[in-house]
Amino acid sequence: MGDPLDSYPLSKCRQGTLFQRNPVCALCYDICIGIGNESGGINFNLLKSLRAADSLCAYLVENAWTPPEVEHCQRWLEEHLQNESAIVCASATVAISIMHIENAPEPLHKLGYQLRGLIYGGGNYIYDNLSSAAYQHTATIDPSAYGGFPNKPANMEELTPIIKPARRTTNAPKQPKRMNATHNNQYNGPVYQGCTFFNTTNNNTTNNYYGHVPTNIDSSSSAPGVRPEKDSRNKKLFLTPDGDEDFTRTEEERNRFLNYLSDHHLSQRQIDCSRDNPINKAVVCFYAKWKHLKYVRPQTGPAPLLRFLTDTCALQRAAEDRAISAILGKMLKSDYDPDIFYDVCDYFN
Numbered sequence: 001m002g003d004p005l006d007s008y009p010l011s012k013c014r015q016g017t018l019f020q021r022n023p024v025c026a027l028c029y030d031i032c033i034g035i036g037n038e039s040g041g042i043n044f045n046l047l048k049s050l051r052a053a054d055s056l057c058a059y060l061v062e063n064a065w066t067p068p069e070v071e072h073c074q075r076w077l078e079e080h081l082q083n084e085s086a087i088v089c090a091s092a093t094v095a096i097s098i099m100h101i102e103n104a105p106e107p108l109h110k111l112g113y114q115l116r117g118l119i120y121g122g123g124n125y126i127y128d129n130l131s132s133a134a135y136q137h138t139a140t141i142d143p144s145a146y147g148g149f150p151n152k153p154a155n156m157e158e159l160t161p162i163i164k165p166a167r168r169t170t171n172a173p174k175q176p177k178r179m180n181a182t183h184n185n186q187y188n189g190p191v192y193q194g195c196t197f198f199n200t201t202n203n204n205t206t207n208n209y210y211g212h213v214p215t216n217i218d219s220s221s222s223a224p225g226v227r228p229e230k231d232s233r234n235k236k237l238f239l240t241p242d243g244d245e246d247f248t249r250t251e252e253e254r255n256r257f258l259n260y261l262s263d264h265h266l267s268q269r270q271i272d273c274s275r276d277n278p279i280n281k282a283v284v285c286f287y288a289k290w291k292h293l294k295y296v297r298p299q300t301g302p303a304p305l306l307r308f309l310t311d312t313c314a315l316q317r318a319a320e321d322r323a324i325s326a327i328l329g330k331m332l333k334s335d336y337d338p339d340i341f342y343d344v345c346d347y348f349n
Contacts, residue, residue: 014054014058014145014146014147015144015145016145018050018051018054020145021054021141021145021146022053022054022057022097022141022145023100023134023137023139023140023141024093024096024097024100024130024134024139024141025050025053025054025093025097027130027133027134027137027139028050028053028089028092028093028096028126028130029046029047029050031126031129031130031133032046032089032126033046035122035125035126042085043083043085044081044083044085044086044089045083045086046086046089048081048086049081049083049086049087049089049090049093050089050090050093052077052080052081052086052090053089053090053091053093053094053097055080056073056076056077056090056094057094057097057098057101057141057146058146058147060073060094060098060108060111061101061108061143061146061147061148061149062146062147062150063150064104064105064107064108064143064149064150065105065107065108065149065150065152065153066107066153067107067108067111068111070111070114070115070117070118073091073094073111073115073118074087074091074118077090077091085122085123087118088118088119088120088121088122088123088126089123089126091115091118091119091123092119092123092126092127092130093130094112094115095112095113095115095116095118095119095127096112096127096130096131096134097112097141098111098112098115099112099131099134099311099314100134100139100140100141101141101143102140102141102142102143103143103149104143105149105152109314110251113247113251113254113312114247116247117247128235131311135310135311235303235304235307236250236304236307237250237253237290237296237300237304237305237307237308237312238250238253238290238295238296239296239297249295250308250312253286253290253295253308254308254312254313256286256347256348257282257283257286257313258313259347260282260286260344260347261279261282264278264282266278266279266282270315270316270317270318271309271310271315271316271317271318271319271324272317272318272319272323272324273319273320273323273324273326273327274327275327275330275331279309279315280324280327280328280331281331281336281337281340282340282344283305283308283309283328284328284331284332284336284337285336285337285340285341285343285344286344287300287305287332288336288341289341289344289345289348293348301329301332302325302326302328302329302332303325305328305332306321306324306325306328
């Protein structure tokens with residue numbers, strides 16, 4: 001992890017240009033340009049930040065089964081970028097990239113989720129818009145562009161309980177098969193939501209915000225794929241008492257729910273707008289249990305539940321988000337399947 005940028009052996013295995021190899025980097029570039037145009041400019045080297053993110057992605061693909069700890073990733077980015085805004089931007093890019101690498105092993109997928117903790121301040125706007133844009137453009141990263149995944153270690157079964165502390169161990173469902181985004185259909189719409197970049201020089205950080213915050217932006221004019229959300233509490237399913245996302249609880253419940261899907265052979269099933277869909281029926285029962293345990297707030301609606309299924313669990317969709325959200329809303333108001341509920345309760349013992 002301490003090697004200079006682009007110097008480790010896997011670099012020569014990377015195929016294509018930066019934006020061809022990693023469409024998430026191309027999306028992030030366009031998003032940051034849009035933010036910079038609104039705020040008066042970008043105070044860090046954007047391409048250098050994206051190249052660092054791409055290099056870290058290459059290293060993580062090479063070590064997909066035994067990736068480094070999240071703090072090691074942060075230290076590596078700090079050594080190569082020395083700019084707080086650039087580091088946060090790169091962290092967001094790597095986190096979203098991992099979520100869109102085809103068939104990423106569970107240890108790598110978990111690291112991508114943990115990298116969310118490195119993103120704060122203006123980086124949250126980049127992360128949210130980048131996440132929406134990547135799904136809008138069905139971005140897919142082919143691991144072979146980085147040399148491919150290594151073989152699964154022979155002792156991986158022994159390592160699994162450490163990597164994934166859950167009652168049952170299982171691989172996460174495969175990532176959806178998505179079209180590769182090209183630079184010709186990149187995310188170019190207005191994305192500024194009040195974000196400003198802060199000035200940082202090496203280790204001397206000054207929170208000197210610049211650029212005006214527009215007050216006349218119409219939320220209905222958001223770019224394609226970006227769903228405006230007035231309150232961050234409407235986005236996440238599991239919250240802390242302060243209203244922030246509870247990352248520990250989210251990870252535990254994600255593992256629990258994916259274990260249920262795997263045990264019931266539903267990992268490859270798509271969610272849709274049908275009441276009879278077994279995943280819809282199961283998640284409604286999980287919600288009832290979470291509500292009983294006070295893991296979720298009573299007023300939680302279908303939007304955070306859908307976001308948990310798609311963003312957190314990376315399940316495929318066979319219908320529009322609006323239609324799925326509508327049916328989930330109706331199912332949450334009706335009685336859940338008692339047989340499924342009793343089965344779900346076993347996963348909480």
